[in-house]
Structures are given as structure tokens and as C-alpha cells.
Amino acid sequence: MTRVINFGAGPAMLPRDVLTQVAAEMLDWQGSGMSVMEMGHRSAAYGRILTAAESDLRELLAIPANYHVLFLQGGATLQFAMVPLNLMRGGSGGDYVVTGDWSARAAREAARVGTVRIAATTGEGALGHIPAQNRWQLDPAADYVHLCANETIAGVEFNWVPQTGTVPLVADMSSNFLSRAIDIERYGLIYAGAQKNVGPAGLTIVIVRDDLVGYLRSSAPSLFDYAAQAAAHSMVNTPPTFAIYIAGLVFKWLKGQGGVKAIEARNVEKAALAYAAIDSAAGFYVSAVAPSDRSRMNVTFTIARPGLDAAFLAGARERAMVQLAGHRSVGGMRASLYNAMPVDDVAKLASYLGEFARSNG
Numbered sequence: 001m002t003r004v005i006n007f008g009a010g011p012a013m014l015p016r017d018v019l020t021q022v023a024a025e026m027l028d029w030q031g032s033g034m035s036v037m038e039m040g041h042r043s044a045a046y047g048r049i050l051t052a053a054e055s056d057l058r059e060l061l062a063i064p065a066n067y068h069v070l071f072l073q074g075g076a077t078l079q080f081a082m083v084p085l086n087l088m089r090g091g092s093g094g095d096y097v098v099t100g101d102w103s104a105r106a107a108r109e110a111a112r113v114g115t116v117r118i119a120a121t122t123g124e125g126a127l128g129h130i131p132a133q134n135r136w137q138l139d140p141a142a143d144y145v146h147l148c149a150n151e152t153i154a155g156v157e158f159n160w161v162p163q164t165g166t167v168p169l170v171a172d173m174s175s176n177f178l179s180r181a182i183d184i185e186r187y188g189l190i191y192a193g194a195q196k197n198v199g200p201a202g203l204t205i206v207i208v209r210d211d212l213v214g215y216l217r218s219s220a221p222s223l224f225d226y227a228a229q230a231a232a233h234s235m236v237n238t239p240p241t242f243a244i245y246i247a248g249l250v251f252k253w254l255k256g257q258g259g260v261k262a263i264e265a266r267n268v269e270k271a272a273l274a275y276a277a278i279d280s281a282a283g284f285y286v287s288a289v290a291p292s293d294r295s296r297m298n299v300t301f302t303i304a305r306p307g308l309d310a311a312f313l314a315g316a317r318e319r320a321m322v323q324l325a326g327h328r329s330v331g332g333m334r335a336s337l338y339n340a341m342p343v344d345d346v347a348k349l350a351s352y353l354g355e356f357a358r359s360n361g
């Protein structure tokens, strides 16, 4: 069996130890005589899996007791709508900070539900960056402020948390969830699709402060109600049982790695390796992101000379490095370095970047 080095942006690589355990438990989960996939979601055995997943996640992020942890479906895209449907409750609407494609999509979806103001934007064609907060136009009467903590396509990441006063801050952390230490209390709501740093596609995690739930717009489907999901421990209907089980194993793996602070240190090291390789061949490789706002998770770059992309990807493939092509909407290259990516594999990428630049520069 040959495992490749998978730089895909999501669904993305998972820790090898987790996959090995899933394989070992596939036919008989801990003497139950069945796969987790075959277990009733309200069985005692599955209850233990769900409870452990939630408590491990709470421990990893030090989630205070007044925050609910929800295991939902519909992807981060459904949260683009669920956030306004639950949180727009008589204020002046949502303030959106647009720093790339995902936050733009979130704003467009929310505009279908209610009033959306673009509080700040990177601007078309500008170098990817996070606008400084003194350039944001925030409305103190807003229902919430929304941002995307890490723009997966552009490779632009917040490494600071804005001050929004009493207005709840909502963050899409789909592509940097659990990759760095965060102070949950700075946020009213965090959401993340699982398929990058947490587990398989099909699971979306929502962490929401308890005073923000209970206000679903009356015309909205009841399944979209954070309060109902919280009261039912994410079991208003059948939850994505197998995806939650795998996420739970990833949480245990992360604890075994030393927790979020330890993984963050490794992520800093990995990003530094990749960006150093790009910068040391500056001119050959082009990074379109302001250095202070470069994503640790999604390293984006282009090859300046036209016509070399296919050769770059083919050479990478020969070295077992796959899924390095950029998002279909922007082209170029993107190396996603999520938690499961070992430092050694990023070092291999860095050395290939240098080699390719030397032989084609």
C-alpha cells in the first residue's frame, strides 16, 4: 500500500493513526458486534461516542459551560443561512467582513434572509489581506459581525480577533478550526465544516453562546433551530453518526499530540517551511497575500512563467505529492497543511519547490 502526501484543501488528509483505528473497528466496534455505521443513534453505545466527542472537543478548546456544542449537517454553507435565520432578531442586520470568496458567499446567502452590510472588504483584485479594524464600518446596533477566519481559496487568515463590543462575533472557521489556540469567549458563534481539520465531510460543528439561541425566525424550518438542536444534543433527527465517531477519534489524536497549542506550534513550523521555499524563489513563485495575513493552513502561490503548471504538478505527482492545484476559480497552486500533515512531508514539498525553481528558473 502506498499512501500519498495529500495537500488537498478538503476533504483532506486525516491522521494515519485514526484511519488505522477506524479500519480495525470497522466490523466490530469494541465488542458490540457491529460497525458504528450500523448502530442506533440513540443506543447506549453510540451515546458514549457522542458524549466523548463533545467532552474531548470542550477540553481541547476550553469551551465554557455557557456555550453549546452542536454536531450538525448541511456543511458550512448551511450555516451561511442558519446564522442569520437564528441571529437576526430585531437589530440592524449582519455586518460582514469580506476577505475572500467564502466570506463573500456567506454575505450573499445572508442577504437572502435579511439586511447585510459589508463592513469591510479586501476589494476586487487587491493583494489578499485582512483590512485593519480601524477601516471597518461597524454598526453598534448590528445583530452580529461575521468574518471568515481563514479564506481557504485565497489563503488569507486572521491572526487577530476584532473588538466588536457587545455585538456578537460570528466566525467561519471551516479551514482553521483546531489549528490554533482561540479564546472562545471572544466569539458568539463559531462554525466549521469538518472535512479539513476534523473528519469526513457531512459533519458541521457549531459552537454557540447560550444567550444567542432560541430566536429562530418563525417561518424557518424547525431543523434549523440552534435551540432545538442544543436541547436534543444534536439529535433532533439522525445525526451524521459515523462522521461524529471519526471526529471523536481525531479529537483523541489531537489530545495525544499535546493539544491545540502543540499542534499550533507545529503548524507555525510547517507554514514557515513552505513560505520560506516560496520566498527564496521570489520572482519564480508569486504569493498574492500580504505576508502578515498569510494562511498557515492554505499556502497559495502561482508560478510566474506561464505554461509551467502542468510540469510542476506532474513532478509533484512523481514524488507522491498530490492535490496541489489551486481552487478551480483562481488556478495557481495551493498546498493545504492541515493538522494531520506531518512536518517531514512539508519539508519534502519545500525541497521540491526549490528544486523545481532551480531547474526551470
Ligand SMILES: Cc1ncc(COP(=O)(O)O)c(C=O)c1O
Pocket: 010, 074, 075, 076, 077, 078, 102, 148, 150, 151, 152, 153, 172, 173, 174, 175, 193
Ligand atoms: C472557509 C470555508 N467556508 C465554507 C465552506 C463551504 O463548506 P461546505 O462545502 O461544507 O458547505 C468552505 C469549503 O471549502 C470553506 O473553506
